[in-house]
Amino acid sequence: MRFSRRNGKKGNYAYTVARVKAKKSLLMANEDYDKMLMMTVPEISRYISEAGYDKEMADLAGRLSGLNLLEHATYMNMAKVFSSILKSSTGELYDMVSAYLDKWDIWNLKVILRGKSYNLDAESIREDLVPAGRLDTESLDRLVALDIDEDIISEFGRMAHVKIPADVIAAYKASGNLGEIEDFLDKAHYERLIQSINPASRPSNIFRNYVKEEVDLKNFETILKLKAEGIHGDQVMKYMISGGKRIDDKLLTHLANAEVMESVMSEVSQLEFGEEIKDLLESKDIRGAVSRLKRFEMQKAKKFSHLYPLSVIPVIDYMINKENEVRNIRAIARGTQSGLDRETIKGLLVVQ
Amino acid sequence: MVDEGTGLIAIGAGLAVGLTGLGAGMAEKDVGAAAVGAITEDPSIFGKAMIFMVLPETIVIFGLVIAIMAIFVMGG
Numbered sequence: 001m002r003f004s005r006r007n008g009k010k011g012n013y014a015y016t017v018a019r020v021k022a023k024k025s026l027l028m029a030n031e032d033y034d035k036m037l038m039m040t041v042p043e044i045s046r047y048i049s050e051a052g053y054d055k056e057m058a059d060l061a062g063r064l065s066g067l068n069l070l071e072h073a074t075y076m077n078m079a080k081v082f083s084s085i086l087k088s089s090t091g092e093l094y095d096m097v098s099a100y101l102d103k104w105d106i107w108n109l110k111v112i113l114r115g116k117s118y119n120l121d122a123e124s125i126r127e128d129l130v131p132a133g134r135l136d137t138e139s140l141d142r143l144v145a146l147d148i149d150e151d152i153i154s155e156f157g158r159m160a161h162v163k164i165p166a167d168v169i170a171a172y173k174a175s176g177n178l179g180e181i182e183d184f185l186d187k188a189h190y191e192r193l194i195q196s197i198n199p200a201s202r203p204s205n206i207f208r209n210y211v212k213e214e215v216d217l218k219n220f221e222t223i224l225k226l227k228a229e230g231i232h233g234d235q236v237m238k239y240m241i242s243g244g245k246r247i248d249d250k251l252l253t254h255l256a257n258a259e260v261m262e263s264v265m266s267e268v269s270q271l272e273f274g275e276e277i278k279d280l281l282e283s284k285d286i287r288g289a290v291s292r293l294k295r296f297e298m299q300k301a302k303k304f305s306h307l308y309p310l311s312v313i314p315v316i317d318y319m320i321n322k323e324n325e326v327r328n329i330r331a332i333a334r335g336t337q338s339g340l341d342r343e344t345i346k347g348l349l350v351v352q
Numbered sequence: 353m354v355d356e357g358t359g360l361i362a363i364g365a366g367l368a369v370g371l372t373g374l375g376a377g378m379a380e381k382d383v384g385a386a387a388v389g390a391i392t393e394d395p396s397i398f399g400k401a402m403i404f405m406v407l408p409e410t411i412v413i414f415g416l417v418i419a420i421m422a423i424f425v426m427g428g
Contacts, residue, residue, distance in 0.1 A: 014382040018389030088389075310382070 011093025013310040019088060020318040023081065026052055028325050030351050036332045037342050044333050045070050053077050070333050072127060074326045079104070079132035081322060085315065086134070092198065096207065096312045098134050099196035100319065102160070105133035106185045109156050112143050113178050116152070135159055153181065162188065183239060190215050190241045203311030206304050210316070212245035213300070217273065217293050219244055223255050228286045233257050246271055287348075294350045298324060302352060324350050361427045365419035372415025379408035 028051060036044050048070070049057045056073035064072055082101055089097050108129050115125035122144050129144075131137050139159050146152045150169065157164055164184060172180040190211065197208040219240050226236050236256035242249070251267060265281065268274045273296050280289040298320060305317035328349045335345035387401035 012385060014385035015389040018386035019393055022390050022393035 009091035011089055011091035013093060016089045017314045020315050024318045027321055033328055033349055041067055041333050041337050048329060067333055067337050071330055074329050075130045078322055078326045079130050082132040093312055095196055099193045101133045103189055104130055105135045105160050106189055108140055110182055112152060187241050191243055194243050203308035203313050207312050207316060209245060215241050216244040216247045217297055219247055221290050224286050358427055361422050365422040368415040368418040372411045376408040376411045
């Protein structure tokens with residue numbers, strides 16, 4: 001993607017950071033999650049309405065109800081908050097925030113393509129979109145209105161300044177597997193994000209390292225999930241994102257080729273997050289390990305958010321926490337709806 | 353015709369006010385931006401934000417005091 005629109009200027013850190021700090025103070029605390037675990041879905045809906053989601057809940061209440069209402073309202077609220085942060089930032093801060101939020105543009109493209117492949121109507125697709133990135137509702141509506149996949153992809157490329165290579169589109173057309181395009185976009189997102197951060201200043205460098213570590217965690221998570229399915233070797237390597245910090249290509253190949261996790265435990269335990277999940281890997285609790293990795297990532301973000309108050313770090317830290325809040329609310333509501341016991345739902349939450 | 357010493361005192365007084373004004377401006381740039389950001393999220397903190405906003409002005413007062421002293425004490 002191109003980041004030239006507002007490049008070259010220093011960002012308005014003081015203004016944006018003051019805003020996100022004020023927003024962060026309104027996020028839910030661990031006690032709120034404990035309370036919600038004791039509630040039914042309508043009670044959770046009422047509870048979050050009092051905790052800042054009131055406008056979205058009221059807007060959607062006419063069309064949706066129950067779990068659907070709650071899921072859409074939380075995503076809509078997150079989209080509103082993220083786009084307000086993006087709109088209020090300028091200069092290099094805008095570049096970094098928009099590169100970080102590109103993942104939501106990619107998410108929306110995936111939703112549209114998936115929706116079209118299942119012949120869903122435009123209204124149903126629109127309901128699942130999260131306009132939290134650079135593409136606003138009108139741009140996304142234009143994409144939804146298109147019928148042919150290739151048109152959607154090329155229009156998206158034009159809007160988001162991303163070029164999807166012809167061979168990726170050809171591979172998708174030949175196999176009909178949307179995964180080809182999705183994998184390409186995910187990899188391209190991280191590569192562009194890393195490129196967009198100028199490591200010249202110390203805080204930007206910390207953010208860059210954070211993204212690189214996120215790539216490590218994403219790759220490791222993918223390896224764990226694929227191993228659980230019994231997939232090894234080149235099949236795993238296909239999904240790996242380059243640019244990680246601690247897991248280089250050599251280690252990645254080694255991890256991917258290992259038939260069983262035990263054989264690579266010594267290498268895993270040398271990684272920064274290795275010790276954290278050692279016990280869970282030994283007991284083959286993949287879901288628990290993934291959840292622990294997410295918690296580890298958030299704790300890192302929290303630790304560095306206090307270091308440089310006038311930098312991109314508090315902004316990213318807030319966005320991570322907001323996303324996590326939404327994920328937790330949805331996990332509690334979905335778990336409650338499907339009758340899971342409290343301890344299981346609690347295990348799925350990422351709390352600090 | 354003013355003598356050389358009085359001229360230097362006037363320049364010194366001017367620098368004292370001018371430079372402290374510049375310093376206060378630089379400090380207020382970030383404080384003001386943060387204050388406006390905070391008020392956007394929560395208008396009830398306008399009063400507190402205003403106090404933080406004017407804190408860097410004290411530097412100018414120091415400069416002004418020096419300037420007045422320079423003119424009236426040294427010059428007088």
